[in-house]
Amino acid sequence: MLTQLVQGLHDMGVELQRSQLDSFEAYRDELMRWNQRVNLTAITDPAEIETRHFLDSLTLLYALQGWRQTGSGLRMIDIGSGAGFPGIPVKLVLPDMRLTLLEATGKKVEFLSHMVALLGLRDIDVVHGRAEEVAHSPNHREAYDIAAARAVASLSTLAEVCLPFVSVGGLFVALKKGGIKAEVEDSRAAITRVGGEEARLLEVPLPQLSDGRYLVCSTKAYPSPLQYPRRTGIPFKRPL
Numbered sequence: 001m002l003t004q005l006v007q008g009l010h011d012m013g014v015e016l017q018r019s020q021l022d023s024f025e026a027y028r029d030e031l032m033r034w035n036q037r038v039n040l041t042a043i044t045d046p047a048e049i050e051t052r053h054f055l056d057s058l059t060l061l062y063a064l065q066g067w068r069q070t071g072s073g074l075r076m077i078d079i080g081s082g083a084g085f086p087g088i089p090v091k092l093v094l095p096d097m098r099l100t101l102l103e104a105t106g107k108k109v110e111f112l113s114h115m116v117a118l119l120g121l122r123d124i125d126v127v128h129g130r131a132e133e134v135a136h137s138p139n140h141r142e143a144y145d146i147a148a149a150r151a152v153a154s155l156s157t158l159a160e161v162c163l164p165f166v167s168v169g170g171l172f173v174a175l176k177k178g179g180i181k182a183e184v185e186d187s188r189a190a191i192t193r194v195g196g197e198e199a200r201l202l203e204v205p206l207p208q209l210s211d212g213r214y215l216v217c218s219t220k221a222y223p224s225p226l227q228y229p230r231r232t233g234i235p236f237k238r239p240l
């Protein structure tokens with residue numbers, strides 16, 4: 001069971017304990033059960049959940065090289081988490097991290113809260129809200145070492161809604177698939193405007209995910225100007 005996940009993680013230098021594998025199995029089974037009545041994911045095949053959700057989320061570990069050893073104290077926010085990706089798989093591998101899952105849709109928030117309880121996860125908050133608003137709250141602004149997002153928006157939009165959550169010296173990471181170079185080029189100005197350094201691209205080297213997946217990473221160089229993100233919807237409609 002979970003052979004692809006175990007092999008992929010092994011290739012990344014990570015070995016899971018039995019209890020962690022049990023958690024991944026419980027997560028997969030509950031996701032499939034809920035997905036019959038709540039639209040959480042278009043991926044319904046268990047083997048694909050393993051690779052395209054779990055392993056793909058865990059490629060984020062490539063961007064966390066410096067933090068991986070210490071794990072504890074790492075603060076991460078997953079923006080537009082949906083059914084928990086990439087946040088929950090990363091938390092299952094790095095249990096000492098402090099994780100916030102931010103999601104705008106109520107039904108998905110319900111699922112996330114349910115999963116957190118079912119898996120007995122600690123040091124994890126589920127926040128129901130829009131990134132454009134939550135990023136202006138003093139509890140969240142520049143309060144994280146890592147802000148990550150997968151399949152939420154274009155890089156320019158993501159830069160505006162994610163970088164304000166990151167403290168100076170921390171990292172914004174977008175998990176992306178295919179045709180990314182033009183998007184990176186288009187996002188240069190937006191990233192600089194909200195305080196990020198020029199984006200770096202890491203190509204995912206795993207054979208299980210050989211369809212051109214990348215991590216786009218930008219280190220926070222200076223505080224984000226207070227006007228960003230702009231009001232709800234604008235970063236999506238009119239990217240910087």
Ligand code: SAM
Pocket residue numbers: 079080081082083084085086102103104105108129130131132149150151152
């Ligand atoms: N990250 C998950 C994944 O990779 O499977 C979910 C991707 S889903 C396509 C995009 C998610 O982002 C949706 O659940 C949506 O509700 C959420 N979302 C979109 N805009 C958002 C915003 N401004 N603030 C918070 N969540 C948002």
